[in-house]
Amino acid sequence: MDETLEELFAVIEDRKETLPEDSYTASLFTHEKGENAVLEKLGEETTELVLAAKDDDHDEVAYEAADIVYHLLVLLSMKGMSLEELEAELQARR
Numbered sequence: 180m181d182e183t184l185e186e187l188f189a190v191i192e193d194r195k196e197t198l199p200e201d202s203y204t205a206s207l208f209t210h211e212k213g214e215n216a217v218l219e220k221l222g223e224e225t226t227e228l229v230l231a232a233k234d235d236d237h238d239e240v241a242y243e244a245a246d247i248v249y250h251l252l253v254l255l256s257m258k259g260m261s262l263e264e265l266e267a268e269l270q271a272r273r
């Protein structure tokens with residue numbers, strides 16, 4: 180899981196740097212309201228996650244959780260944060 184997150188974060192950082200035209204991630208970094216779009220997505224997906232959990236729909240919970248994790252990592256990158264900062268906070272709680 181750690182490795183998957185690291186790889187995904189590295190891809191996000193790469194898209195931020197190289198801004199390929201066909202990249203959804205790059206579009207979030209180049210769009211004027213990119214940060215608002217990410218925050219809106221996180222809000223929507225959280226609601227969808229809650230509904231999926233209420234339905235006990237495991238596939239849908241996994242799908243919405245993955246959407247949230249992806250957009251959360253994009254947000255960290257937008258804020259110029261590293262994955263280590265999130266890891267340090269989680270470690271501090273152990």
Ligand SMILES: N=c1c2ncn([C@@H]3O[C@H](COP(=O)(O)OP(=O)(O)OP(=O)(O)O)[C@@H](O)[C@H]3O)c2ncn1[C@@H]1O[C@H](COP(=O)(O)O)[C@@H](O)[C@H]1O
Binds near residue numbers: 187203249
């Ligand atoms: N994990 C993701 C990821 N999750 C979601 N999305 C995109 O986020 C957008 C919004 O997702 P939603 O599921 O909310 O969109 P939706 O289809 O309207 O669904 P609902 O709102 O109806 O649930 C869609 O365009 C998805 O393709 C993602 N886009 C990219 N990634 C990762 O980022 C990598 C780089 O992607 P590009 O930047 O596109 O090259 C990919 O290889 C993936 O690993």
